[in-house]
Amino acid sequence: MRNYKLSYFDFHGGRGEPVRIAFSIGGIPFEDDRVPFAEWGARKPGTPFGSLPVLEADGKTLSQSNAISRYAGKLAGLYPSDPWEAALCDEAMDAVEDVITEIAATMVLPEEEKKARRQALAAGPIPFYLARLQQKLEANGGKYFAGDSLTVADLKAAILIRQLSSGVLDHVPADLPKKAGPQLVEHYRRVMDDPGVKAYYAKLGVDV
Ligand SMILES: N[C@@H](CCC(=O)N[C@@H](CS)C(=O)NCC(=O)O)C(=O)O
Numbered sequence: 001m002r003n004y005k006l007s008y009f010d011f012h013g014g015r016g017e018p019v020r021i022a023f024s025i026g027g028i029p030f031e032d033d034r035v036p037f038a039e040w041g042a043r044k045p046g047t048p049f050g051s052l053p054v055l056e057a058d059g060k061t062l063s064q065s066n067a068i069s070r071y072a073g074k075l076a077g078l079y080p081s082d083p084w085e086a087a088l089c090d091e092a093m094d095a096v097e098d099v100i101t102e103i104a105a106t107m108v109l110p111e112e113e114k115k116a117r118r119q120a121l122a123a124g125p126i127p128f129y130l131a132r133l134q135q136k137l138e139a140n141g142g143k144y145f146a147g148d149s150l151t152v153a154d155l156k157a158a159i160l161i162r163q164l165s166s167g168v169l170d171h172v173p174a175d176l177p178k179k180a181g182p183q184l185v186e187h188y189r190r191v192m193d194d195p196g197v198k199a200y201y202a203k204l205g206v207d208v
Contacts, residue, residue, distance in 0.1 A: 015065035026076025130181035
């Protein structure tokens, strides 16, 4: 087995979190390199695209969160082998990534602009994406986004819904997921109750 090191910021969410959980579920040892924000400026130029997460495998780097998630998912049995189901898994991950990209773009805005941009997102694009993601979930039977078992798409979607429901994003109402995609909230709870996901957070002493 390769030696893995996953570098990502030090919080329980975001683009790196599905990879950490997938490795944990798959019993794949990895170095969990949690980069303090204070060190990021110095480390950024050394990353492939100036961003995290980055996975190192025996010293070789892989970037782009969905590529890393798919890779970790394949190692951990959390990525479909059937090509159509794999495409459904990719579709959900890419749709979630669209939402993350919109939200991430607001992080560095001055307060007034941030407020306006986030209110606009909460009034249109976010509920739109949540409603459409919910439709996709329903089209696959309502339990998982692809196939009939947990995949990295379920992890990625659940982590987004957890963030949106937590109230941590100023100007985005915490009840937005419940209003725009109630089944996504149920899905997120189900994912957090998955024994492998539960074990991951229990090991870290995190309540989810
Ligand atoms: N397309 C990239 C985007 C990565 C990205 O923007 N990551 C954020 C953290 S979630 C980041 O590194 N932000 C710091 C920066 O851009 O300087 C991916 O999916 O990995």
